[in-house]
Amino acid sequence: MTEEFSKPGFKRHKFKELKVYASTEWLADNKKKYRQVFDRLETTYIYAELSFYNKHFDIEDWEIDVELKCYSLKKGRKEICDLPLRKKVSKYDNVVYIREGWGNKTEGSFWKNGTYYWEAWIEGEKVGTKYFYIEDAGQDFLPGENPYLSVHSLRLYEGPYDDVPELDRVYYKSFSGEETRYIYIEVMLQNLHISKAWQCELFAKFYNDARELKGQVVRLHRVEKKDEFIKITTGWGSNVKGSWRKDRYTAELVFMDRLIAVIPFEIDEDFVEGISPVWLPDRGQQIIPSIQQDDRGSFDDAMTSFDSLIGLSDIKQQVRNHADYIKFLQLRKERGFDESDNINVHSVFIGNPGTGKTTVAGMMGLLYRKMGLLSKGHVHEVDRVDLVGEYIGQTAPKVKEAIEKARGGVLFIDEAYALARSTDDTKDFGREVIEILVREMSNGQGDLAVIVAGYPKEMKQFLDSNPGLKSRFKFNFEFADYLPQELSQIARFVCKQKGVKLNEEAEKKVDELIIDAYRKRDRTFGNARFVNDLIEKGKINLGLRVMRNEDPRLLSRENLEMLELADIAKIDLKNLRPLPNIPIDEVLLRESVDELNRMIGMDKIKAQIHEMVRLVRFYRETGKDVLNSFFLHTVLIGNPGTGKTTVARILTKIYKALGMLERGHMVETDRQGLVAGFVGQTAIKTNEKIEEALGGVLFIDEAYSLTAKTGGAHGDFGDEAIQTLLKRMEDMRGQFFVFVAGYTDNMETFLKANPGLNSRFDKMLRFEDYMPDELLQIAMHMLDQSGLIPTPEAEEYLKSYLAFLYDCRDKYFGNARTVRNVVNEALKNQNLRLAALPPEERKNVPNNLLTLEDLETFKLDKSTFVFNRQTIGFKARS
Structure with missing residues (x-):
């Protein structure tokens, strides 16, 4: 040392x-x-x-x-x-x-x-x-006399680390302990010092009921000359739900060492909407915060705000006509006309990304609220991942939860076409979502507007996927791409938002880039998002240029905000899309790893996955990017019933929790979902499935069925699917993972069927047959789930029988599936035994015991069964 x-x-x-x-x-x-x-x-x-x-x-x-x-x-x-x-x-x-x-x-x-x-x-x-x-306010800062500001309103809402848009905010006076992440204060202050620009430093302190400081945030906000109001949002909490304990709390605001406002709130079982009264120490009184501007304004005020949006001229006219027609229907009802149907507020938004669909959805929620059709007018945005469950029975609760969160406002379903896969995909739960939505829109509780959005061709397929779906959506809004001149207007608006300006040369260069991108656009063109990313990149280049100065603090305000030609010229449009910063979801990671650890056997596979978790944590700790940085196309090989599909689902959740994938969902398919019956259609079908899986995992079960049945002969469309898959796997490495699963011999043949297949897969997980003691553990778990307890003699016999099956196994051995068949047979025998007893006698016999008698049909003799290769299982001899 x-x-x-x-x-x-x-x-x-x-x-x-x-x-x-x-x-x-x-x-x-x-x-x-x-x-x-x-x-x-x-x-x-x-x-x-x-x-x-x-x-x-x-x-x-x-x-x-x-x-x-x-x-x-x-x-x-x-x-x-x-x-x-x-x-x-x-x-x-x-x-x-x-x-x-x-x-x-x-x-x-x-x-x-x-x-x-x-x-x-x-x-x-x-x-x-x-x-x-x-x-310098020009006068003494006396008690009860604040020359800088006065409190206009304070309201509390819940949200993630990166806050929520103003239109989506729901205000609460009590929060759910289990669901709350960050608690934000929306602060509206009236500027009393309007003669000059000044710095407003606001301290937000959160105390529990014992006056212990839970957290503090400081906001330094520049107030411009003649600003009438100062609007600041500040919050404290964690992205991990459950960090707030049940208690009474206060949020307190301090300005220049003076307590200016106190707002109480509670953490309890559920959210309670409302606005808490605010205590103002300087005035010695309580006030109810002022209502937000959109609440005070009229319908015409909301339409004026809507009209101020750049472009969207056709949409604006269509929305105004839509609103006028609804008011016409309301007028008829007031005059006693019998309108048999409820006023329909469900809409279809068709258009490319960044054309303002989400913004207009929020505006329509507000308009519907002004017209008395919705009670809140907020927007709850979801997509397929938020609605579709992984297992049978999971989808309906997810959809109902989304509907209830949107109740009173707009349920906005982006890329809704992903819910309606092709009719030959038998493993999809998206259709269940559509059926629930149709029921809700037909005879649900109401107080809900459903807006579905997506590309034109796919949305037509979506509306045709259910006979009742198209009739539920009366209004279609087509969002055209912004024109170059409108995108230029948006660029100026984005500059103002980001606190930068364009000099004359930079402005011309931005317009050139916009026109060039517009001419080359396809259906993935980002429109306003493209422009936003363009200005953001320019601002980054400005920052890098400024910080190369010997002492950047000596530069003028103009030097710190003016984008020059060089800042725009350096932008690489090919890499314009910034990657999101996705933190590790510790709760999901813990749940997924626990689920993996609870699986019986698979020690080598568990070790490989634990190793991957440690490696990703190391990458994050050393500041390396993990999103789209790993190439984990994986082969899962093993006999039937060895847990391949289950592990694939768990692995996908682990990758999602670690932030290695943007969306972290799994799209499950097989040969049927990829291969079509006519030339040229298979590539389209396979590409659609890959697009659906981007940002997640494409899981192909029984992947060996894609190889030509004639030993690799041409003419089988499965080969076309493989060629399409190989190209996308290479071109988009890191943007999605492909998992292929199947039986050992078949998968080895599959990997050899195409020279490029083996090299595309980065990881192989081999699922060994379960050992006899593991088969017994699986059986005991299944019996426990069925509410049965085997007697010691029955457990011993079951152990012997499973060991006997293991010794007799071949490559078609069903592993856990065979155990399930045995358990189901034993359960049937136990039920038959109880059914044969007279009711009086049956009362004295335990109905949850599995006895040796229930296992008598299982003989430790090869001659009593034959192996049925058609069904991959065991069949009793007649």
Whole structure:
């Protein structure tokens, strides 16, 4: 250790933090009232607190040279003070704090309105910078008189880490402990200091009922000159549900060391919609927050807001006509006309990505609410993954849950055509979703608008998939691609949103890129999303250019916001689509791994999967990307009943939890789902299945059936499916995984059928036959699920019989499926035994015991059964 300390260049310190404060009031744990915005008339000294880690902790005392400098940016860069210090560092201090200030003891006499910053230097090296702001409201900040702002409204809502759009917010006064992630405060403040721009620093503190601080968030918001209102959202929590415990809480807002508002809420069993009263300490009163603008406005106000959207002229007219017709029907009802049908508000949106379908859905929810057709008007957006279950019985509850979440508003189903696969796919539950939706739209509780969206051709197939579906959707809205001039308008709007501007050359270049992309567009053209990504890339290039300056802090505001030609010219349109940052879903990962661990046997396969989990965690810890970075096309080989399909489903959930796939769903299919009966159709069918699986896993069961039945002869369309699959597997590596499963010998033949097949698969999982003791464990588990307890004699005999079957097995042995057949036969025998007893006697016989008598039909004699290769199982001899 001493040798390491003596090496040239070794630093005995490590920078921790640089903070700013003005009050020397003593607080617990020697903390200060750290903040960055101060009122001029209240300020005497401004202090800098430098902290660093002592690498010689518990070893020796030493000394260090420190320098704290303060600068003003009011008219260029001007040095306010330079404070050199030589500090003795004690070996007993793990973290060292150095605090120095500058100013005057008379309030308001030294610091003037403006922007300042502290710099910290250690041993001649600059280690940190911290900005602070002095604001001047022109009058004293007296109790009960806030010259900067007043509280207009506070409301609470729940959401994920990246917040939720304003149209989707549902406001609560009580939250569900099991379902809550982040609790957000939507803060609306009235700006009382409108004569100039200023910095608003807001502290949001969340306390439990015992006044213990659960979390704190600080928001620094620049208020522009003449802004009437200041709107800020801030929240605390976790993306893992269940981090909030049942209790009473308060969310408290602090501005310039003054408590300005307190809003109470509860964590309980369920969500309770509503708005809690807000306590305003300065006024000494409670208020009910003001209603949001869209609630105060009329129907015409909502339509005016809708009309302000860029482009969509045909859609706007169609929506206005739709609204007028609904008002006409309402008028007829008011005048006593008998309208036998309820007013239909279900719609079909057809168009390419980024054409405003989701935005218009939100607007229509608002319009329907204004017209009294919906009680809330929010939008609950779902797709196939959110609606379709993996197993029988899972789909209906998922669909009903989505419907209830959308109740009162709009259920928006994106890419709805994915619910209606081709009629020859027998393994799909999407049709069950459609049937439930048809029932809900026909005779459900109402207070719901269903909007389905997708591409034109696929949406026609979707509407034709169920006889009653097309009649439920009375209104079709076709969203055309934005015109180049409209996309240019959107680009200017996006610039304003992102706080940047385009100089003349950059503006021309953006327009050129838009026109070029428009001319080359296909049905995947991103429209407004394309433009948003274009400006985002330009802003990134601006940032990189700015940070190459020797001291970027000296640059003007214009330099920090102006996009130049070089920033736009560097954009690589081929790689414009940014990858989402998907964190590890620890809850799903734990559940999936536990499900895997509970499976009987498969030790080698479990070890491989656990190894993969560890590897991905290591990648994340070292800062490497994992999304679309792994190539895990997998072959699952094994005899019948060895758990291939079950493990494939679990593995997909693990990959989803680890964030290795964008969507993390599994599309299950077989030869029927990929191969068509006519030339040229198989490639189309296979490509559609691959498109459906993008971002997830395509699982092909009995994949060997794709190889030509004539030993590889041409003419079998399965070969066309393989060729199509091979190309997409290579071209889109990492964007989806292909799992192929089948019996050992058949799969080895399948992999040899095409020279490129074997090399495309990166991983092979071999499922061995279950050993006799594992077969017994499976049988005992199945018996337990059936509510049966075997007697010791029956358990011993069952063990012997399963060992006998294992010894007699061949490549068609059914493993767990054979065990299921045995258990079902034993259950039938047990029921027949009980049925043969008189009712009086049956009362005295336990009905949950499996006895040796129930297993008498299972003989340990090869001559009593023959193997039936047609059904892959055992058949009793007559």
